[in-house]
Amino acid sequence: DAGVTQSPTHLIKTRGQQVTLRCSPKSGHDTVSWYQQALGQGPQFIFQYYEEEERQRGNFPDRFSGHQFPNYSSELNVNALLLGDSALYLCASSLAGDTYQETQYFGPGTRLLVL
Amino acid sequence: AQTVTQSQPEMSVQEAETVTLSCTYDTSESDYYLFWYKQPPSRQMILVIRQEAYKQQNATENRFSVNFQKAAKSFSLKISDSQLGDAAMYFCAILNQAGTALIFGKGTTLSVSS
Numbered sequence: 001d002a003g004v005t006q007s008p009t010h011l012i013k014t015r016g017q018q019v020t021l022r023c024s025p026k027s028g029h030d031t032v033s034w035y036q037q038a039l040g041q042g043p044q045f046i047f048q049y050y051e052e053e054e055r056q057r058g059n060f061p062d063r064f065s066g067h068q069f070p071n072y073s074s075e076l077n078v079n080a081l082l083l084g085d086s087a088l089y090l091c092a093s094s095l096a097g098d099t100y101q102e103t104q105y106f107g108p109g110t111r112l113l114v115l
Numbered sequence: 116a117q118t119v120t121q122s123q124p125e126m127s128v129q130e131a132e133t134v135t136l137s138c139t140y141d142t143s144e145s146d147y148y149l150f151w152y153k154q155p156p157s158r159q160m161i162l163v164i165r166q167e168a169y170k171q172q173n174a175t176e177n178r179f180s181v182n183f184q185k186a187a188k189s190f191s192l193k194i195s196d197s198q199l200g201d202a203a204m205y206f207c208a209i210l211n212q213a214g215t216a217l218i219f220g221k222g223t224t225l226s227v228s229s
Contacts, residue, residue, distance in 0.1 A: 040222075042220055042222055043206075043217070045211075102210045103165055108159045109158045
């Protein structure tokens with residue numbers, strides 16, 4: 001059973017640049033959520049995608065955008081990178097409509113460093 | 116707004132001993148879901164255990180069990196027969212009212228010594 005996968009593992013960017021992170025959900029899942037985890041902190045919800053639409057968004061600026069493809073995989077895009085965007089970005093998948101839809105399973109994350 | 120508080124930044128335990136990690140939360144909902152996740156140095160966030168608020172019975176998964184006190188809004192995790200592999204950051208989380216976002220506490224770093 002394939003788990004949640006993310007790419008790349010690590011990424012180094014410069015202030016002002018743009019970055020795209022990718023996520024493939026766990027086999028059978030159709031919903032993808034993105035979280036930002038600063039060092040030593042708990043993850044913060046960025047947004048969730050279901051049926052290729054943004055279902056809910058957390059308190060993040062419009063520089064953060066996303067997309068979900070017909071095969072349920074997802075991308076997180078961050079424009080005009082700031083030093084403060086340096087963090088671990090986690091993707092989580094779940095299955096909408098299931099009695100256990102509330103359980104989100106996480107990928108290994110992408111470590112982004114902005115210089 | 117829902118909040119989660121983990122008041123123990125660090126905890127330590129010896130192998131084979133039992134340790135309890137504390138978590139309190141705040142919500143105005145009567146039905147909700149609570150979770151404990153484990154994040155080892157490898158960074159992968161791993162689900163440890165989940166609890167539905169409408170179930171009075173405490174959830175159990177092998178050596179992991181919870182003490183869910185709904186009236187007190189408390190959700191502690193007990194790890195029995197601790198193993199070296201249990202060393203990790205442990206996060207308590209509640210699912211938001213929309214059923215979309217997990218709201219996490221700041222975590223507790225657990226160290227296990229032999």
